[in-house]
Amino acid sequence: MLTNRHQVTIEWGHCDPAGIVYFPNYFTYFDSATNALFLRALGYNKFEMIKRYGIVGIPLVDVGARFIVPSTFGDVVTIESTVAEVRRSSFRMQHRLLRGETVAVEGTETRVWVGRDPANPDKLKGLPIPDEVAAKLAG
Amino acid sequence: MLTNRHQVTIEWGHCDPAGIVYFPNYFTYFDSATNALFLRALGYNKFEMIKRYGIVGIPLVDVGARFIVPSTFGDVVTIESTVAEVRRSSFRMQHRLLRGETVAVEGTETRVWVGRDPANPDKLKGLPIPDEVAAKLAG
Amino acid sequence: MLTNRHQVTIEWGHCDPAGIVYFPNYFTYFDSATNALFLRALGYNKFEMIKRYGIVGIPLVDVGARFIVPSTFGDVVTIESTVAEVRRSSFRMQHRLLRGETVAVEGTETRVWVGRDPANPDKLKGLPIPDEVAAKLAG
């Protein structure tokens, strides 16, 4: 399966009064890392992907993380992201945030390929992941 | 002109390693306060306003703030927002963030009533503020 | 075990280009809800708690969430938070984000009562949760 490495510099404003990364920001890093992997896999970005396939996006249905070592302002970390599984209308990502060789955070995301429900455009609905997208995520 | 008061509780995640509100968050408070004033003036929220008038939004063209007294986690502050001026396609807001009787932050926003440019839908364009909206902002 | 209800208004700036809450913000809501539960349990806030017990904070070691129904700007939601388990130096929280009667998001947090390591003040270390804190979390 496809793997991508994405670098992040921890900013002052990402850290809380304890001086460490405010944990929800790790999910913004992982989200950016997923977008970076898609950009690399498809050759165009999420806005373009949404337009081409007429979808709303790839929202998460399930997410988890383990925080092993804190990071702080000034750290430059690498997020190693892997497509763990591609199913009919959903897929699973695995992320590892690395400080040098140390795994500082581990995370998983399950995302769905989502469009408007034709029966009710105010509702969202999982759609089959196009074959060429699935093939590119498989690497 | 119309004035509205909007209460905000300062959260842990809004504060930086110095233990005080990370300053860009004051602009999110002011933005929420502007939205709250519109909700009160119009009786429906920004999504509904966008849909009714076929606009993209009311983005800022100019913003400023003076930070007088810091605030921190646990503080409950009040934002007093006033429509300072309504022009043809733009308007100006004034905000005062109050901790009790103390003015802790002062801010101004100039916003534009913006839609898609009919000549090029990828571009944004200032449009005249509808009379009934202008009248409601005038209070 | 102790349960608390915490209300959140979804702001424009919490939503992404798909028009729904950008998912990491759910973790900021849950974090605020945990802080609100502690405030209610102890009668003073996290800064005061940190000062009284000489700790650094209650950082997360493990977090998870299931996103069931999206929320958007203008929604007023309730987060129902429960202390699920109190261990020697860690505890587990369960959150349910409710839109009316609908469970829109479910989340769990495992947090540790953390101080500076006396042997190396640059390192963090789990410490025993004080009995009176544990008792108050037990409700």
Added chain:
Amino acid sequence: MLTNRHQVTIEWGHCDPAGIVYFPNYFTYFDSATNALFLRALGYNKFEMIKRYGIVGIPLVDVGARFIVPSTFGDVVTIESTVAEVRRSSFRMQHRLLRGETVAVEGTETRVWVGRDPANPDKLKGLPIPDEVAAKLAG
């Protein structure tokens, strides 16, 4: 005076339901750009600077911005930051956010070199900027 260029990639989560950067994020970019300039000027980061000089930080007292052209997810922009003026205990920064050759946002920051008030450690107080820091900011 010293000038520095700092690159930022606009992320999905920085954009609002109108599909453009949520404006408070421009201030986080400018803040990061100021920190990047200090890192370059001093050779060590803000945490280290705070420790060396026994200060609390360099909080803003005054900020302003003009938003000229919107940016969106996937854009890679450059922030050109200049030290505009160094006074006794404060200094002024000017930022220009560039999309290619276009100035998309202009901003100014006035910041103060702040420590704890010896008479009341709960209060913050402007302190003289050390000569070697002032010299390095002058370029």
